[in-house]
Amino acid sequence: MSVxxxxxxxxxxxxxxxxxxxxxxxxxxxxxxGYTPSVRMLFEDKxxxxxxxxxxxxxSK
Amino acid sequence: MLKTxxxxxxxxxxxxxxxxxxxxxxxxxxxxxxxxxxxxxxTVFELLSENDLCEYYQLNxxxxxxxxxxxxxxxxxxxxxxxxxxxxxxYHEGEDxxxxxxIPDMHCSSCIWLLEQLQRLNGAIRQSRVDFLRKQLxxxxxxxxxxxxxxxxxxxxxxxxxxxxxDDLEERPRNSTQRSLYIKIAVAGFAFGNIMLLSFPEYxxxxxxxxxxxxxxxxxxxxxxxxxxxxxxxxxxxxxxxxGLRHRTVNIDVPLSMGILTFFFRSLYDILSxxxxxxxxxxxxxxxxxxxxxxFQQKTFDTLSFERDYKSFFPVAITVKKEGxxxxxxxxxxxxGDRILIRHRELIPADAVLIQGEGAIDYSFVTGEAxxxxxxxxxxxxxxxxxxxxxxxxEVVKExxxxxxxxxxxxxxxxxxxxxxxxxxxxxxxxxxAGILTVAxxxxxxxxxxxxxxxxxxxxxxxxxACPCALALSTPFTLGSTLRIFSRLGFYLKNTDxxxxxxxxxxxxxxxxxxxxxxxxxxxxxxxxxPLNADELGGVHSLVSQSIHPLSLAxxxxxxxxxxxxxxxxxxxxxxxxxxxxxxRRWRLGSAQFVGCPAxxxxxxxxxxxxxxxxxxxxxxxxxxxxxxxxxxITSLKRYFRLALLSGDNNREEGNLAPVFGEDATLAFQQSxxxxxxxxxxxxxxxxxxxxIGDGLNDAGALRKSxxxxxxxxxxxxxxxxxxxxxxxxxxxxxxxxLAFSKASMRVVYLNFAVSLVxxxxxxxxxxxGTLSPLICAILMPLSSITAIVIxxxxxxxxxxxxxxxxxxxxxxxxxxxxxxxxDKTQPKTPxxxxx
Numbered sequence: 086m087s088v089x090x091x092x093x094x095x096x097x098x099x100x101x102x103x104x105x106x107x108x109x110x111x112x113x114x115x116x117x118x119g120y121t122p123s124v125r126m127l128f129e130d131k132x133x134x135x136x137x138x139x140x141x142x143x144x145s146k
Numbered sequence: 147m148l149k150t151x152x153x154x155x156x157x158x159x160x161x162x163x164x165x166x167x168x169x170x171x172x173x174x175x176x177x178x179x180x181x182x183x184x185x186x187x188x189t190v191f192e193l194l195s196e197n198d199l200c201e202y203y204q205l206n207x208x209x210x211x212x213x214x215x216x217x218x219x220x221x222x223x224x225x226x227x228x229x230x231x232x233x234x235x236x237y238h239e240g241e242d243x244x245x246x247x248x249i250p251d252m253h254c255s256s257c258i259w260l261l262e263q264l265q266r267l268n269g270a271i272r273q274s275r276v277d278f279l280r281k282q283l284x285x286x287x288x289x290x291x292x293x294x295x296x297x298x299x300x301x302x303x304x305x306x307x308x309x310x311x312x313d314d315l316e317e318r319p320r321n322s323t324q325r326s327l328y329i330k331i332a333v334a335g336f337a338f339g340n341i342m343l344l345s346f347p348e349y350x351x352x353x354x355x356x357x358x359x360x361x362x363x364x365x366x367x368x369x370x371x372x373x374x375x376x377x378x379x380x381x382x383x384x385x386x387x388x389x390g391l392r393h394r395t396v397n398i399d400v401p402l403s404m405g406i407l408t409f410f411f412r413s414l415y416d417i418l419s420x421x422x423x424x425x426x427x428x429x430x431x432x433x434x435x436x437x438x439x440x441x442f443q444q445k446t447f448d449t450l451s452f453e454r455d456y457k458s459f460f461p462v463a464i465t466v467k468k469e470g471x472x473x474x475x476x477x478x479x480x481x482x483g484d485r486i487l488i489r490h491r492e493l494i495p496a497d498a499v500l501i502q503g504e505g506a507i508d509y510s511f512v513t514g515e516a517x518x519x520x521x522x523x524x525x526x527x528x529x530x531x532x533x534x535x536x537x538x539x540x541e542v543v544k545e546x547x548x549x550x551x552x553x554x555x556x557x558x559x560x561x562x563x564x565x566x567x568x569x570x571x572x573x574x575x576x577x578x579x580a581g582i583l584t585v586a587x588x589x590x591x592x593x594x595x596x597x598x599x600x601x602x603x604x605x606x607x608x609x610x611x612a613c614p615c616a617l618a619l620s621t622p623f624t625l626g627s628t629l630r631i632f633s634r635l636g637f638y639l640k641n642t643d644x645x646x647x648x649x650x651x652x653x654x655x656x657x658x659x660x661x662x663x664x665x666x667x668x669x670x671x672x673x674x675x676x677p678l679n680a681d682e683l684g685g686v687h688s689l690v691s692q693s694i695h696p697l698s699l700a701x702x703x704x705x706x707x708x709x710x711x712x713x714x715x716x717x718x719x720x721x722x723x724x725x726x727x728x729x730x731r732r733w734r735l736g737s738a739q740f741v742g743c744p745a746x747x748x749x750x751x752x753x754x755x756x757x758x759x760x761x762x763x764x765x766x767x768x769x770x771x772x773x774x775x776x777x778x779x780i781t782s783l784k785r786y787f788r789l790a791l792l793s794g795d796n797n798r799e800e801g802n803l804a805p806v807f808g809e810d811a812t813l814a815f816q817q818s819x820x821x822x823x824x825x826x827x828x829x830x831x832x833x834x835x836x837x838x839i840g841d842g843l844n845d846a847g848a849l850r851k852s853x854x855x856x857x858x859x860x861x862x863x864x865x866x867x868x869x870x871x872x873x874x875x876x877x878x879x880x881x882x883x884x885l886a887f888s889k890a891s892m893r894v895v896y897l898n899f900a901v902s903l904v905x906x907x908x909x910x911x912x913x914x915x916g917t918l919s920p921l922i923c924a925i926l927m928p929l930s931s932i933t934a935i936v937i938x939x940x941x942x943x944x945x946x947x948x949x950x951x952x953x954x955x956x957x958x959x960x961x962x963x964x965x966x967x968x969x970d971k972t973q974p975k976t977p978x979x980x981x982x
Contacts, residue, residue, distance in 0.1 A: 090363060097340060097367070104336045111328045121278040124255045125262070128205075 165191050167208030190305050194260070197267055202260045209256030210305055222302075224463030224474040225295035233315040234294065234462075236284075242272075243289040247301070247308035252281045261306060268292055268300050283308070312460035312477060324444070331437045334379040337371040338430035342924075344368055348423040349921050365417040368426040376410050380433045382440075396576040398569075398618055404579070405613025406433065412606040423920045425610060428927040432615050435931045443622035443642050460495055460546075467539065477546055484542045488533045496529050496546045503538030507531035520718065569646050570895055571621045575614065582612040589914040600916045607918040611909035611926065616902030616934035620895055623938035628891040631946045636874030637884055644870045647854050648888040653834040654783060655826060655848070658793035658803075660841030661858050663770035664875070670704035674756075674764020682763070683708040685728040686756065689735060692716050693724050697754055700768050701735075723754075732759050752798060770799065775879035777806045782882045784808050788834070792817045792825060792848070823847035839873075839881075887949050894941045898934050905930035 110116065162169055164180040165187035175182040178195065182188040187210060194202055202209060224230055237244040252261070257276075261283050264274045270291035275284045283306075287297060301308055344364040347357070380403075387403035390396060409432070413424030463474045465487040472487065477495055480486070485501065488494055494507070505521030509531045521527060527540060586608040593601035625642035632639060639645065656662055672678060678686065687708040690698040716726040723736010734757045738745040741755035743762050754766040783789060790812040791803060797815040804813060814825070822838075826848045829836050838845065838852035841859075846868065849855030855869040858878065873881070909926050912918045 089360065093344070093363075093367070100336065100340060104332060107332050108329050111325050111332075116325070116328055118277045118279065121258060121276055124258055124278065125276075127255070128259050 163187050163208065163210075164203065165208065165210035167210075186305075190303070193267070193304060199260060199263055199266060202256050205256040205259055206254050209254050209260075211251050211253075221465075221474060222295045222298050224476060225298055226293060227463070227474075227476055229478075230315070230462060230476045231294050234310070238289065241288050241290040242286065243294070244284065244286045245294065245297070247283045247285070247298075247310075248314075249281055249283050249301070249306050249308050251306050252276070252278065252283075257306070260304065264300070267304070268297070271297065310462050311458050312462055313458050315462060315478075327437065327441055327444070330379040330382075331434065331441060334375050334430060334434040334437055337375045337379075338427070338434045341368050341371050341430050342427045344371075345423060345427045345920070345924070349924075361423075362420075365424065368424065369414060369417060372410060372413070372426045372430060375430050375433050376406070379437060380406050383433075383436065396579050398571040398575040398614065401575055401579045401582060401612075401614050402436070402618055404582070404609055405615070408606050408609040409613070412610065425920050425923050428610075428920070428923045431924075431928050432613065432931070435928070435935070436615065436618060439619045439622040439626075439935075442626040460493060464495055465489075480542060480546060482542055482545060486540055486542060488538050488540060490533060490535060490537075492533055494527050494529055494531045494533065494540065496542050497544040497548075498527050498529075498540035498542045500525050500527055501539045501541050503536055505533060505538050506535045508534050569621065569643055570892065570899075571614075571617055574617070574899070578614055578617070582609065585612070585910060585914065589916075592914075593916060604914055604916040607913035607916065608910060610923065611913045611918060612906055613927075614902070615927065616905065616930045617899055619931055620898030620902070620934045620938045623935050624891055624894045624898065624942050627939055627942035627946075628888065631887070631942070632884065635880055635884070636877040637871060637880065638873075639871045640869075644854055645888045645891055647835065647870075648837065648885060649892040651787070651835045651837045651854060651885070653788045653790065653829050653836045655790045655792060655822075655829070655836055655838045655852065657822075657838075657840040657845050657848075658791060658799065659770070661839055662776050662791075662803075663772055664860075669769045669771055670700050671767050672764060673767055676764075678764070680708065681729075682758070684711050685731070685733055685758075686735070688713050688728055689716075689724060689726050689733050692726065693718055697752055697768055698724065698735075701754065701766055704766075733757070773875070773878045779879055779881050780806050783885070784811065787885075790814070790825070790829075792822045794818070794822075819845070819847050823851050826851045837885075840869075883949055887945065890945050890949075891942060894938060894945065897941070898937050901937060902930055902934055905933070 161174060161181050163183035165182055168183045175185060175188045177188050177191065180191065182191065190210060191203075194200060225234070232238070235243050235245050249261070252258070258278055261276050262274050264285070265271045268287075270288040271285060272288060273284075273286040276282070277284070283301075285297060298308060298310075344367055347360060347364065383399045383406060384403050386397065387399040390400055406429070409425055409429040413426045413429060416422035416424040417426075460477065463476050464480060466473050466475050466480070467485040467487055480496060486495075486498070500521050500523050502523060505525065505527060507519050507521055507527055509519060509528070519531075526543070529544075529546070586605050589604040589608050590601045593604050622642065625645045628645050629639055629642055632645075683705050686701065687705040688711040690702045690705070691710065692698075692713055711728045713726040713728055716724070718724045719736070719740065723734060723740035725732065725734045725736075727733070734741045735754055738753070738755050741757045741762070742760070743755045743757070743765075752768045754768065756763040756765060780789065784807065788810065789807055791807060791814070793799075793813075793815045794817055800813060800815065807813060814821070817825070822845060826836050826838055830851075830853070836852040837854045837856060838848045839856045839858065840849050841857065845855075845857075849857060849869045854871065856871045856873055857869040858875050859872050860875045873884075905926065909918070909923075909930075912922055
């Protein structure tokens with residue numbers, strides 16, 4: 086049963102990682118705008134413009 | 147009555163502009179087989195099609211806005227100024243620059259698409275992101291390859307001119323409160339879940355030594371997890387309680403903090419001393435639920451601003467004439483003695499003396515007076531006025547911060563008495579806190595002779611169980627739901643406190659123009675022996691086009707199709723009328739006295755008389771169009787509220803309005819903004835709770851002073867002064883239901899309070915006996931909180947359905963009898979309201 090000590094700590098660390106991920110998401114502004122992404126995802130990438138769009142994406146990272 | 151106007155559209159009636167969708171007139175521009183209403187629209191299309199951005203037109207039909215009527219010749223030289231640029235940019239390091247613009251014209255998915263494709267129009271723009279609800283565009287660009295000015299010019303050239311006002315130069319808090327609330331909730335929720343899991347073994351029997359080890363280990367982990375909840379998540383409540391106590395007031399956060407602190411330290415003691423498991427799970431759960439309530443309460447309307455002051459309307463830069471050269475400088479560098487140039491529709495930023503040009507200053511922004519005041523050289527012009535007409539040159543006599551307008555805004559009326567505790571929860575918490583402390587001390591004294599440990603146990607248990615979480619939760623959840631229901635109807639409130647104040651209101655004060663009447667909608671009719679012929683219509687049209695008086699504007703719109711003629715010897719006599727020579731004939735338009743006609747005896751609507759070469763030709767009768775359902779609204783409201791009407795206008799409409807308002811109502815005309823403010827103040831002095839309903843331009847002071855200021859808005863994006871709520875003009879007829887519903891919402895809060903008292907009595911019966919086990923607490927606390935949340939949300943939505951708010955689309959039309967009936971029932975004050 087002593088393994089419980091390790092398991093409990095491990096589970097807490099694991100959960101903390103999720104908490105940290107959420108905090109990062111909030112800080113980076115992912116929860117600021119809940120509307121525009123829903124419109125943006127419906128825009129179609131024109132086949133010819135794919136390269137340019139990819140450029141934009143790398144820029145935005 | 148005669149109506150002569152031929153309103154058939156000229157030329158091809160079916161042609162609409164490919165860019166903006168407006169009907170194309172005779173001078174339509176054809177480009178690539180597409181029709182455009184003006185050169186501006188065609189230019190935008192050309193630019194977009196050259197850059198292969200025509201998808202803009204495929205996402206939505208005619209997504210553009212016409213460039214025809216707006217002044218796009220604005221100069222952006224000031225954006226090259228390092229000081230202005232530095233303040234506008236969010237971030238600038240090396241060649242990487244970031245900026246956020248507010249773009250009022252953003253309105254559809256095409257706009258989002260185009261604005262996020264800006265890099266195809268200017269390669270130096272690295273990234274563009276739209277926040278549609280806030281109408282913001284965040285840009286990242288290379289500052290070596292392009293400049294801020296070029297970026298703004300590009301946006302302007304495609305029809306999306308950013309609005310850059312003086313307050314953009316100030317540091318603004320960027321929704322950091324919302325973000326930190328999310329994180330606080332996450333931390334509390336994380337701790338809540340884990341502590342609950344770790345506490346679970348505690349509720350079962352502990353027998354073996356290994357279990358004892360677990361118990362200590364879990365207790366230690368619980369403390370570790372509870373620390374951030376106390377010091378981070380709950381910090382807002384503790385701070386607010388401390389501030390309240392320092393100001394010698396007891397707000398709702400005082401009993402809450404008392405509970406929170408007792409919860410934590412009692413648990414800490416229990417765990418460390420090994421006497422018990424502590425109540426850490428209930429503690430974290432309480433904080434978590436409280437924060438969720440706060441989030442629910444903080445419904446904000448991104449596109450609306452309730453706190454606009456003069457800085458949101460002042461320009462960033464101004465054109466200064468120095469040594470014969472025109473030059474744009476930032477407003478902050480404007481000094482006394484500078485000569486500045488003010489163009490049509492530009493704002494005068496500081497008190498100044500007119501040097502050159504014909505001034506016609508529209509002070510509606512400051513005083514509410516819609517008629518422009520004419521000024522000649524040597525006259526003093528106050529800051530906040532807008533020049534209408536030609537270019538004027540003025541000399542600054544006072545600095546921006548010392549000017550009349552700035553001081554008007556510093557007037558005491560504009561500082562709403564803050565710091566005062568409002569709201570039922572805060573009002574009741576004083577008695578609540580006193581009650582809890584009495585019970586707790588009584589329990590302490592009762593058990594003291596028996597055992598000190600038991601006495602302290604009972605004392606802390608009372609503080610824990612009586613923590614008014616249900617009360618603290620029912621207000622945000624009930625009023626938050628009400629806020630959401632209202633917003634679906636087109637009524638937007640600043641915060642949930644407004645619902646409570648609305649429910650307490652006793653007096654309603656209305657503005658007339660723009661509130662009861664529809665602004666810009668006037669019915670114009672011509673009366674005369676003979677109808678005006680096309681030639682004469684053209685004369686009238688040309689003449690009124692020279693004037694910016696509201697009546698002239700109404701006639702101008704009415705005669706919109708007539709061809710324009712050249713006007714010579716034009717003269718405008720303020721308050722009287724206008725005259726001018728058209729085709730060799732002398733025209734006069736204006737009051738009976740000015741034109742030289744006998745004044746009529748009847749008094750319905752504004753009359754504009756016309757004479758040609760001294761011969762009476764007829765008159766225009768101009769009437770305000772009242773909002774749909776206006777008399778119904780007033781009739782049902784006057785049964786439950788004292789009504790008043792304050793109009794800045796003359797008493798021409800009194801005959802129409804007096805029967806509707808009834809005998810008890812106060813009708814006052816020719817009220818200045820200061821009179822309106824004084825009227826509201828007087829009512830408040832008599833103990834009334836005043837709701838002021840105005841249209842925003844001329845009621846700024848009264849809206850601010852009243853308990854609840856509601857501004858009626860035709861267009862949510864346009865100007866609305868500081869107020870507590872914004873009602874869409876088309877939903878004006880809903881006003882009686884809105885008031886009734888806010889009263890009903892408060893009854894839900896009272897009901898909830900009663901229910902939570904029952905829980906408290908049950909909990910207290912355990913607590914005073916010193917037998918409040920962590921298990922009972924862990925069940926009772928969340929149960930009472932969740933009951934409060936469920937009752938609040940469900941009851942509010944059921945009420946909303948009862949009032950018919952849920953099928954809101956057809957709502958604006960009729961006034962349901964049910965609502966009126968309910969208003970009747972909710973009117974008498976409930977005992978709780980009296981005690982508050």
